Every structure is written in C-alpha cells, then in structure tokens.
Amino acid sequence: MRILIFQTKEKAMDFVVEFLIKEITRKPEIVLGLASGHTFIPIYRILKSKVRRNKINLGKIKTFNLDEYLKVGYKESFRYFMDKKFFIPLKMKKEQIHFLQSNPKNVKAHCNNYEKEILEAGRIDIQLLGIGRDGHIGFNEPGSIIKSRTRRIKLNEITVKDNNAPSRWALTMGIDTILKAKKIVLIATGRRKAGIMKRFFDNKISPELPATLLKKRKDLIVVLDKDAASKLRIRKTFK
Ligand code: GLP
Numbered sequence: 001m002r003i004l005i006f007q008t009k010e011k012a013m014d015f016v017v018e019f020l021i022k023e024i025t026r027k028p029e030i031v032l033g034l035a036s037g038h039t040f041i042p043i044y045r046i047l048k049s050k051v052r053r054n055k056i057n058l059g060k061i062k063t064f065n066l067d068e069y070l071k072v073g074y075k076e077s078f079r080y081f082m083d084k085k086f087f088i089p090l091k092m093k094k095e096q097i098h099f100l101q102s103n104p105k106n107v108k109a110h111c112n113n114y115e116k117e118i119l120e121a122g123r124i125d126i127q128l129l130g131i132g133r134d135g136h137i138g139f140n141e142p143g144s145i146i147k148s149r150t151r152r153i154k155l156n157e158i159t160v161k162d163n164n165a166p167s168r169w170a171l172t173m174g175i176d177t178i179l180k181a182k183k184i185v186l187i188a189t190g191r192r193k194a195g196i197m198k199r200f201f202d203n204k205i206s207p208e209l210p211a212t213l214l215k216k217r218k219d220l221i222v223v224l225d226k227d228a229a230s231k232l233r234i235r236k237t238f239k
Pocket of ligand 1: 131
C-alpha cells in the first residue's frame with residue numbers, strides 16, 4: 001500500500017489530478033472508474049482546468065461510475081452531478097460514459113449488464129474511490145462481501161444523513177467489481193474522515209468495514225490530507 005499524506009487538501013487533489021493526467025497521456029483510451037461526492041468536486045474542477053490548459057485529449061477515454069440512487073429524478077441523481085462537474089464541461093460523448101440507471105426496468109439484468117460492459121471495455125484501469133464514514137466504498141455498506149458484484153443496496157442511516165440522500169436505495173458496483181480494477185486510489189480529505197481513516201488502518205480486513213477489503217490489494221494507493229490523517233500514527237510523508 002502506498003500512503004500519501006499531503007499538507008493541504010489542494011495538494012492532495014493536485015496529486016490525484018496529475019496522476020490521472022499522466023495515466024491518460026500514457027493510455028489515451030484509458031477506462032476510468034469515477035466516483036461522486038464532495039471529495040471529488042475539487043478533483044474534477046482541477047482536472048477540467050488542466051485538461052483545457054494543456055489541451056489534453058479525452059476523446060478516447062471511457063468512464064464507469066460507481067453508483068447511483070434508485071428511483072430519483074435527474075436533478076437528484078449522481079448522473080446530474082457528473083454531467084455538471086465533468087461530462088458536459090469536458091465535452092464527453094454519450095458513448096464514452098457508462099452509468100447505472102436510476103430507474104432501470106429490470107434491476108438484476110441492468111446490474112449484470114453493467115458488469116458485462118466493464119469486462120467488454122477491458123476492465124477499469126484506474127478506480128477512484130472516496131470513503132463513507134461507516135467505511136463504505138461506492139455504496140457497499142457494512143456487510144458487503146468480497147465477492148459482491150453490481151447490485152441493489154439499502155443505505156445506512158448515517159449515509160443517508162451525510163449525503164442528504166434523495167433515496168434509501170441505490171445501485172452500486174460490488175467489492176469484487178472494484179477489486180478487479182487495475183489500479184485503485186482511495187481518497188479522503190478533511191477532519192470528518194479522520195475517524196474512519198483510523199479505523200481503516202487499525203481494523204483487520206472485514207466486510208463490516210468494507211473499505212478494509214481493499215487491503216487485499218497490496219498496490220492500493222491511499223491519498224489523504226493532513227486533516228484526514230490527523231488520527232493516524234503514521235505521519236511520515238507530509239508532502
Ligand atoms: C458517497 C458515494 C461514495 C463517496 C462517499 C464519500 O456515498 N457513494 O462514492 O465516495 O459517499 O462522499 P463524500 O466525498 O461526499 O464524503
């Protein structure tokens with residue numbers, strides 16, 4: 001595991017964006033696994049300005065988002081968040097974007113098809129992940145097993161509250177889906193995440209804290225700012 005702790009949130013975000021740009025430049029047809037949530041707002045903002053400034057071509061990338069609320073209107077959806085923060089400003093074409101639907105006709109078939117689409121795209125090259133205060137990744141709440149795939153899930157009380165969620169139900173890529181990505185980057189910023197990051201490092205691998213299942217991947221990259229790392233014993237690499 002590579003743990004990178006930055007003095008400020010801005011420096012942490014800048015690192016993630018530079019990492020993404022390097023990988024996109026190396027492989028223009030890269031498959032990105034994207035996340036929504038507050039953590040990603042500055043990342044997508046910095047990415048937008050660097051892509052424009054350096055004229056980076058995103059015309060060949062493919063994206064798969066982690067999760068979506070079930071049965072909500074467009075403006076409450078993660079799709080709306082991503083359209084506004086990433087897809088529209090960066091002029092992404094419809095066929096580049098893959099997203100779980102909020103109102104699929106058949107939930108099971110839709111989830112299975114998402115798994116198929118990921119495989120057909122040649123697997124996710126880089127999966128970006130945030131973390132919920134109950135240890136969820138994507139919307140894999142406590143109890144999510146390592147073999148879980150894309151599916152419907154009921155959100156915890158704390159998740160509904162933290163996210164101001166418009167629905168108690170969501171679709172999410174599973175833990176197995178996430179672990180199949182070629183590279184995984186877990187990102188947490190701010191004091192609100194200090195407690196869960198301490199638990200992430202202290203706890204053994206367990207479905208009760210789904211993020212710990214990521215420790216199966218020895219090449220996991222964890223990016224934190226000083227605040228999110230404030231309860232950790234490891235305080236080495238302040239950048
Ligand atoms: C949400 C999303 C996750 C996100 C996490 C953290 O529930 N489903 O993908 O990483 O919670 O959100 P935030 O960045 O707003 O703290």
